[in-house]
Amino acid sequence: MNTPPGAARTDGSSVRIGALVPLTRPGWVEAGRHLLAGLDLAASEVNDAGGIGGRPLELVVRDTAADPQTAAAAVDELARLGVAALAGEYHSVVARAASTRADALGLPFLCSSAVLDALTEQPTEWVARLAPAQSHGWQIYADFLLDAGHRRIAVAAESSVYWTSGTRILRDYLAPRGGTVIELDMRAIAPASVCDELVDNRATALLLLVGHPEPAVSIVKSVRRDQRLADLLVGAPAGQPEFPEWATLLGEDSAAIPFLRYLPERLSPLGARVETTLRERLAEEAPSFVAFEGYDTVAVLADVLRSHGTDRARTAESWPRIAVEGTRGRIQFSRTPGISVWQWAWPPVQVVDRDPAEPGRFRILHTG
Numbered sequence: 515m516n517t518p519p520g521a522a523r524t525d526g527s528s529v530r531i532g533a534l535v536p537l538t539r540p541g542w543v544e545a546g547r548h549l550l551a552g553l554d555l556a557a558s559e560v561n562d563a564g565g566i567g568g569r570p571l572e573l574v575v576r577d578t579a580a581d582p583q584t585a586a587a588a589v590d591e592l593a594r595l596g597v598a599a600l601a602g603e604y605h606s607v608v609a610r611a612a613s614t615r616a617d618a619l620g621l622p623f624l625c626s627s628a629v630l631d632a633l634t635e636q637p638t639e640w641v642a643r644l645a646p647a648q649s650h651g652w653q654i655y656a657d658f659l660l661d662a663g664h665r666r667i668a669v670a671a672e673s674s675v676y677w678t679s680g681t682r683i684l685r686d687y688l689a690p691r692g693g694t695v696i697e698l699d700m701r702a703i704a705p706a707s708v709c710d711e712l713v714d715n716r717a718t719a720l721l722l723l724v725g726h727p728e729p730a731v732s733i734v735k736s737v738r739r740d741q742r743l744a745d746l747l748v749g750a751p752a753g754q755p756e757f758p759e760w761a762t763l764l765g766e767d768s769a770a771i772p773f774l775r776y777l778p779e780r781l782s783p784l785g786a787r788v789e790t791t792l793r794e795r796l797a798e799e800a801p802s803f804v805a806f807e808g809y810d811t812v813a814v815l816a817d818v819l820r821s822h823g824t825d826r827a828r829t830a831e832s833w834p835r836i837a838v839e840g841t842r843g844r845i846q847f848s849r850t851p852g853i854s855v856w857q858w859a860w861p862p863v864q865v866v867d868r869d870p871a872e873p874g875r876f877r878i879l880h881t882g
Contacts, residue, residue, distance in 0.1 A: 528572035529565070529824055531557075531815060532592030534585055534602040534612055541580035542726060544757040545604045545804050549626060550575065551795050552808025553601060555788065560816045566824070571816060578603060582611035589615040589623075598824040599624065601811045604804060606630035606648070606676045613641045613855065622829040625855070626811040627804050630676055634854045642833045642847050642856035644807055644814075644840075648676075649852065651774050651863050652683045654882030655751045658772065658865045659719060660691055661880065664747060668696040668717035670708055670724055670733055677723040680751065684721070700724055705732035709740040719747040722771075726754040731763050738767045749773065756802050761873045769870040772879055776803045778842055778862040779878060785841035803842075810840035 533553050536546035553573060560571045574597055576588035585608045592600060600616055600623040603609040609628030616623040617638040625633065625641060629648040633641060659667060667688065671677045685695040696715045698708060712720055720737060722730045730750070737743050750773045754760055761768040781789060788809055792801035815829075817838045822828040833847045833856040847856040865880035 528570045529819060530572045530574050530595065530597045531812070532588070532595070532597040532600045533573045533575045534578050534588060534600060534608075535575060536580050536604055536608070537575075537577040538579045540725075541578060542604060542757075544759050545627070545802070546577075548757075548796065548802045548805040549602060549604055549808040551792055551801070552788075552805040552810075553626075553812050554808075555791055555795060556809045556812030556816070560812065566816065566819045571812075571819075573601075573812075578605070578608050578612075580605045580608055582608050585609075585612045586615045588612075589619065589621065593619045593621050597621070598819060598826065599815050599829055601815060602626050602808065603628055606633075607674060609633060610675070613638070616640055620826060620830075622826055624811050624815055626807045630679060631852060632854055637849075637854045639833070639856075640830050641854075642858075643853075644810055644845065644858050644861065646776060646860050646863055647850070647853050647857065648679055649683050650860055651776075651882075652680055652751055653687050654863050654880070655749070655772075655774055655865055656684055656687045656691075656693070657882065658880040659747075659749070660688070660693060662747070664719040665693050666696065666715065666717050667693060667719045667721060668698055668712055668715060669721045670698045670700050670703075670729075672700050672724045672729075676752075680723050700729060705729045706736050708733055709736055709743060712737070712746060713742050717746065719749060722748065722750040722754060723752065727759065727763055730754050734764055734767055734771070747772070755868055756804075758799060761868065766870070766873065769868040769873045772865050772867045775864045775866050775876070776842070776861045777806065777864060779864070779881065781841065782839075782843075784839060788841050806841045810838075810842065810845060813840055814838050814845055 535550045578585040604627045606628040613633040617640045623641045625643040627645050629645045631647045748771050753773045755771050755773050792805050838845045850857045850859050863882040866876045869875045869877050
């Protein structure tokens with residue numbers, strides 16, 4: 515007799531979720547460590563509560579190292595291993611490769627943290643996302659710039675789909691509102707030469723659309739040392755200042771650099787409890803929003819697997835019917851114009867920076 519979906523199984527076999535995480539360079543290792551901490555904590559709590567219909571939940575972790583080809587190969591491997599779904603990934607370009615492959619294979623993927631609007635070329639039923647789309651978050655960041663009086667905004671940009679998309683979002687949003695975006699191509703400009711470009715272009719703000727730690731750290735050091743740019747706002751919408759390594763590398767220069775963070779002003783009781791446990795798991799390091807995204811990812815998938823069983827097609831069909839209390843609000847997915855995947859619209863969005871008086875503390879500057 516077949517076991518009904520969601521019914522208890524006591525044969526000891528695990529329900530497996532594939533977890534895509536950047537754990538080695540050139541991946542953003544700190545982000546990967548926080549993402550995995552959140553994924554792992556939620557999985558542990560699911561198992562403490564009886565697992566999935568009596569079966570233990572198992573994370574099968576694969577390191578993407580910020581490489582799209584590595585991620586696509588990992589999706590193939592995890593599909594062969596029989597995972598019920600995929601979770602995770604931080605880097606947008608990598609998540610796009612994973613999403614495209616998951617869509618082709620018919621493997622449900624709940625993307626935790628990547629924000630690129632077009633995770634797949636065509637609309638897909640197989641992929642859902644927790645993080646806000648780049649266009650949503652970066653338009654909120656642009657509003658912050660405008661409210662602060664900035665109209666001539668330079669972007670120090672490297673070449674990638676993600677940075678190009680960010681530049682386009684900013685330009686399209688700011689231009690009708692009286693703003694100008696000045697693009698500095700970091701393939702052609704050394705970090706030490708950025709200052710002259712900023713002075714020549716009369717920029718009042720510089721946004722770091724570049725990799726971490728380099729060249730972001732070198733650009734910040736150059737700008738902070740140039741007295742001509744004492745009043746320049748340096749910003750990092752992609753979130754480079756979120757993690758402790760930023761403060762370690764830059765010291766006092768790490769402060770007053772606004773970035774996007776996806777947390778509410780006040781955590782719910784669930785969020786506060788998870789924050790406490792994550793801090794313990796991260797050796798007393800404050801958990802980033804990425805850790806909460808990881809936790810929420812597994813919480814959502816566990817709810818789906820309990821309710822609908824482990825059939826991949828049923829999981830994909832369930833995206834529009836999900837309603838799960840996460841650490842940062844009630845999670846539900848819908849179709850959003852211009853977004854090719856099922857989208858939580860929207861997680862809370864903040865613009866924050868590190869307090870110059872205490873770089874280990876964050877200040878909320880703007881919410882959206």
